[in-house]
Amino acid sequence: EPEVTQTPSHQVTQMGQEVILRCVPISNHLYFYWYRQILGQKVEFLVSFYNNEISEKSEIFDDQFSVERPDGSNFTLKIRSTKLEDSAMYFCASSPQGRASGYFGPGTRLTVL
């Protein structure tokens, strides 16, 4: 069964450093998402991406965040200057159409020191 994959599984970085989280969505999916989950809290929407552009973003997704689909398979989330409060689990999801449920990847655990 096709899966969404994410790398790395765990990233440790220093405050102020840039990080790039990588995702490979399911190949025939058209909609891509990033969510985050701070430990012990709810899963929060960050951004959705369709047709090579952001279709929706939350208040969390400020100027320090960016997304890109650099080729036909990868979908990346960049955090330019990490803060302590960016420590969280980041989930990538994809769906074949906008109305379908999202298929989630296993997540990347980001730790900012």
Added chain:
Amino acid sequence: AQTVTQSQPEMSVQEAETVTLSCTYDTSESDYYLFWYKQPPSRQMILVIRQEAYKQQNATENRFSVNFQKAAKSFSLKISDSQLGDAAMYFCAYRSHEYGNKLVFGAGTILRVKS
């Protein structure tokens, strides 16, 4: 803005018994989608079941079923014949039919299964 409320931070069930997890939501829309996701200790998000608001029939997936009460804006998950592998965090989620594709999640309910 839509909100999703899960009022039970934690629930326990004996193996082989039935448990119901509660979820309520607030929306002004008439058409939308509702989901239950399971998050085991690995933290993977696994879709358990989905319900389309325009369908009156409650969704069922093997041992998992929902009680969808549209007028009451309630969407509970019933797990029958509970198994040790059902122990996890369960999240209720809402998706608009018209406005965007994002999922709005509740705070989650930790389900513990006793042997």
